[in-house]
Amino acid sequence: xxxxxxxxxxxWNTLITLxxxxxxxxxxxxxxxxxxxxxxxxxxxxxxxFGSYVKVFExxxxxxxxxxxxxxxxxxxxxxxxxxxxxxxxxVRYTFRGKAVVNFLILAPFLVPHIVLAVGIMLVIAPIGLLxxxxxxxxxxxxxxxxxxxRTITMSLMAVDTRVEEAALVHGASPAMVFWRITLxxxxxxxxxxxxxxxxxxxxxxTISLFIVSVKASTLPTEIYHYLEYSTDPQIAALSVILILxxxxxVVAVERLVGLRxxx
Amino acid sequence: MADHHVIxxxxxxxxxxxxxxxxxxxxxxLPRGEMLALLGPSGCGKTTILRMIAGxxxxxxxxxxxxxxxxxxxxxxxxxxxxxxxxxxxxPHMTVAENISFGLxxxxxxxxxxxxxxxxxxxxxxxxxFGERKVSQLSGGQQQRAAIAxxxxxxxxxxxxxxxxxxxxxxxxxxxxxxxxxxxxRTGVTAIFVTHDQDEALSMADxxxxxxxxxxxxxxxxxxxxxxxxxxxxxSFIGAGTFFEGKVAGPGVAAxxxxxxxxxxxxxxxxxxxxxxVRPHRLLLxxxxxxxxxxxxxxxxxxYRGQILTLSVRCGSRLLQADLPTHAxxxxxxxxQVTLTVAPEDVTLIGREAA
Numbered sequence: 057x058x059x060x061x062x063x064x065x066x067x068w069n070t071l072i073t074l075x076x077x078x079x080x081x082x083x084x085x086x087x088x089x090x091x092x093x094x095x096x097x098x099x100x101x102x103x104x105x106f107g108s109y110v111k112v113f114e115x116x117x118x119x120x121x122x123x124x125x126x127x128x129x130x131x132x133x134x135x136x137x138x139x140x141x142x143x144x145x146x147x148v149r150y151t152f153r154g155k156a157v158v159n160f161l162i163l164a165p166f167l168v169p170h171i172v173l174a175v176g177i178m179l180v181i182a183p184i185g186l187l188x189x190x191x192x193x194x195x196x197x198x199x200x201x202x203x204x205x206x207r208t209i210t211m212s213l214m215a216v217d218t219r220v221e222e223a224a225l226v227h228g229a230s231p232a233m234v235f236w237r238i239t240l241x242x243x244x245x246x247x248x249x250x251x252x253x254x255x256x257x258x259x260x261x262x263t264i265s266l267f268i269v270s271v272k273a274s275t276l277p278t279e280i281y282h283y284l285e286y287s288t289d290p291q292i293a294a295l296s297v298i299l300i301l302x303x304x305x306x307v308v309a310v311e312r313l314v315g316l317r318x319x320x
Numbered sequence: 321m322a323d324h325h326v327i328x329x330x331x332x333x334x335x336x337x338x339x340x341x342x343x344x345x346x347x348x349x350l351p352r353g354e355m356l357a358l359l360g361p362s363g364c365g366k367t368t369i370l371r372m373i374a375g376x377x378x379x380x381x382x383x384x385x386x387x388x389x390x391x392x393x394x395x396x397x398x399x400x401x402x403x404x405x406x407x408x409x410x411x412p413h414m415t416v417a418e419n420i421s422f423g424l425x426x427x428x429x430x431x432x433x434x435x436x437x438x439x440x441x442x443x444x445x446x447x448x449x450f451g452e453r454k455v456s457q458l459s460g461g462q463q464q465r466a467a468i469a470x471x472x473x474x475x476x477x478x479x480x481x482x483x484x485x486x487x488x489x490x491x492x493x494x495x496x497x498x499x500x501x502x503x504x505x506r507t508g509v510t511a512i513f514v515t516h517d518q519d520e521a522l523s524m525a526d527x528x529x530x531x532x533x534x535x536x537x538x539x540x541x542x543x544x545x546x547x548x549x550x551x552x553x554x555x556s557f558i559g560a561g562t563f564f565e566g567k568v569a570g571p572g573v574a575a576x577x578x579x580x581x582x583x584x585x586x587x588x589x590x591x592x593x594x595x596x597x598v599r600p601h602r603l604l605l606x607x608x609x610x611x612x613x614x615x616x617x618x619x620x621x622x623x624y625r626g627q628i629l630t631l632s633v634r635c636g637s638r639l640l641q642a643d644l645p646t647h648a649x650x651x652x653x654x655x656x657q658v659t660l661t662v663a664p665e666d667v668t669l670i671g672r673e674a675a
Contacts, residue, residue: 223409225396226374227474228426233397237422241413 083300090293097288108294118295121279125259128190128275132197133255137247139198140205144243147206148213165203173199174267181268188270196268197258204257205250212246213239252310256303324349325510326373326478331382333368341380342368344534350527355504355511357525359518361557365534366514370480373512375399386477397426402471402509403480407487408463410455416466417442417451423474441469444503461492468500472507479504481513485520497524518558522546530554548668552595555670561597562640563670568592572664578636583612586669595670598662600630603642605652606661614661615640619652633660 085099090108092101112118146152147159165173177196178187186192216239224234240247262277269278276299284292327349334341343365350356358366371377373384375396383390391399410419417438424434442448445465450458458466464484471479484500485493501524504511515521521528522542529539532553538545549555555563566576568588573581574596588594606614617635628643629651642660644651652658 217407217409219405219407219409220411222376223403223405223470224411224422226376226399226401226403227423227470228397228400229422230397230426233426238411 086293086296086300090290090297092290092293095289097290097293108290109298111291112294112298115291117279117283118276121274121276124273125276128193128197128273129255129258131190131194132201132258133251135194136198136201136205136254137209137251139202140209140250141243141247143202143206144209144213144246148210149218162203162206165200170200170263174264177264178267187268188272190273193265193268193273193275196264197254197261200261200264201254201257204253208250208253209243209246212243216242248310248313252306256306260299260303325352325354325387326350326512327383327385327388328369328373329383329385331369331372331384332380333365333372333377334380340534342534343372343379345382346531346534346536347382348529348536348539350510350512352510353508354526355501355513355524357521357528358512358514358531359521359528359558360516360531360537362516364531366516366531367482369531370403370482370512370514373478374401374403374480400474400477401480402474402476402478404464404467404471404482404484406483408467410463410466410470412455414455415451416447416453416455416458419455419466420451420470420473423470427474437473441473444472444507445469446499460488461496464488464496465499468503472503472509476509479509479511481511483515484513485515485517493520500524522558530557532557547599549597550671552670555595555597555668559599560641561599561668562603562638564596564598564638566594566596568594578638579615580613582667583664584667584669585665588669597668597670598640598666599668600641600643601628602662602666603640603660604662605642605644606659611661613664613667614659616657616659619654619656619658622652622654631658633658 089097089099089101091104091106092098093103093105093107094101143158143162147155147162174196177199181187181192181196186195220242221234221238224238225231229237260277261275262281265275265278266281269275274282280292280295329347331343331346332341333343346365346369348356358369360366368377372379372392375391375394379392382392384392410416411422414422420438420441421434424437429437438451439448442451445468447462447465447469450462450466455463455466464487481500485496488496497520500513513524522545525542527539527541528545530537530545530553538550538554540548545554546558549558552563555561564574564576564579564582566574566582568590569575569581570590572585573583574588574594576582576596582596584596615633615635617633617640619631620634620639621632623630624646627646629646631642631644631652633640633642640660
């Protein structure tokens with residue numbers, strides 16, 4: 057009995073370790089390859105250097121796309137949190153005709169493959185002349201980020217005791233004041249979590265972006281895709297490592313700041 | 321009555337889709353500085369009345385007058401009410417001082433005056449030195465005090481308390497009961513509190529308004545409510561008692577099935593049906609049978625409760641409930657034959673004013 061339980065534990069731990077290794081293996085391999093000196097992607101590397109990293113920072117296309125992605129991500133984050141706040145308020149606090157439909161529409165992007173969404177969004181955006189423009193790509197990204205922000209904000213909002221808002225009203229706060237001084241501060245974790253998730257999704261998104269942008273508003277993921285069409289050198293690996301570090305940095309910073317896990 | 325501070329007139333609230341009104345033509349009034357308890361079982365409409373006075377619920381009809389002025393159309397945040405919520409509803413993201421200061425900020429009171437008034441409010445509720453604490457660092461009793469300070473600091477027209485003691489444990493409840501009474505007396509604020517606990521209502525309030533199913537059953541001082549209940553509901557909801565149905569046989573005498581004639585004090589037409597009630601502590605142990613209002617029976621059940629002994633005595637088809645002081649000499653045992661007696665003035669005629 058004792059033996060089997062120890063054996064079982066060893067087997068279990070091995071399984072978990074293998075599973076994690078399987079999940080992390082691509083990242084580890086990309087990390088190692090990024091230091092290779094050869095001009096094509098291969099494993100294991102021949103000799104190591106920071107050469108690819110230097111090339112990434114010298115690549116004007118990557119750098120300008122990086123700033124565009126950053127700006128687009130920031131705008132998407134802010135707009136989807138604002139829209140998410142209004143949607144969450146109406147869904148949590150009010151009952152109205154068609155509430156179930158609105159609820160479903162907000163969740164729908166979770167269910168539809170991104171490639172299908174991409175085609176749909178392109179067909180909507182093209183006639184109004186927003187293809188390859190900032191408003192176009194922001195709108196396209198909002199379509200997939202708002203479901204997430206509505207979720208995080210709704211969770212925070214449901215945790216707010218409405219009697220606390222009533223107490224503010226009774227003691228002299230107008231409804232607008234109650235919103236600014238009570239409701240908004242209390243849902244802050246949900247707002248921040250929503251903004252971060254929206255930013256990260258927008259920053260990483262490739263499928264939909266490929267349909268919407270080409271030259272003027274190209275994002276970093278689309279630039280990476282186009283680069284890969286013609287060349288496969290360790291620059292891509294180096295860039296991937298940088299992107300991973302940025303994502304980890306953002307998540308860790310927010311976790312330290314407000315506790316992301318609590319907000320999701 | 322017309323010069324009363326608070327006058328509630330024919331207040332009605334019917335929720336959309338409801339069969340019956342939750343509050344059905346309720347009227348009462350309070351002089352300045354009075355503490356009134358709205359007492360009743362859950363769902364009787366007492367909290368709805370409180371919330372209508374606060375302005376959180378819009379009445380279907382009726383008026384809420386403060387110093388003669390109908391405030392029912394004034395929005396909640398301009399009504400200048402203080403309200404202590406059942407779970408206190410303190411602002412969790414603010415310190416105690418910020419919580420108390422909130423109402424003053426909304427009234428655009430200057431910083432220096434705000435700080436002074438917050439300090440005084442903290443003193444009043446014995447929380448001096450707790451101003452910088454977070455709400456989550458306070459005990460239940462301290463949160464209660466902070467909530468009271470938050471309501472009183474704005475010098476409200478009225479202090480409204482929703483089940484103020486229900487979230488506290490028994491010992492703290494007794495302490496806060498005296499505390500709230502004391503604070504109310506010192507500030508002189510007119511107060512209305514809602515409770516389902518008769519002890520709380522009897523011990524804290526100047527007057528009680530007893531409610532049932534949306535209607536006001538009776539309003540009066542604790543003594544009037546306890547000793548002279550005007551309806552069956554009030555008589556049975558407040559305190560225990562043995563009820564008798566009978567017919568008035570002569571002036572001050574009722575014929576009750578299976579018992580000797582019951583003498584009572586009060587006006588009732590001869591021949592009319594009456595309901596009478598005797599409180600358990602009004603029944604006394606008598607030496608012998610034969611006196612007026614004496615009943616002989618067998619002790620069927622005994623509960624020893626420290627200071628009192630509760631007897632259930634079988635008299636024919638009836639079970640009389642009596643509370644005897646335990647220091648009263650030899651106490652009856654189960655199965656003993658005892659004679660109980662009650663003074664005519666201690667027999668309550670339900671539904672009539674005291675003579």
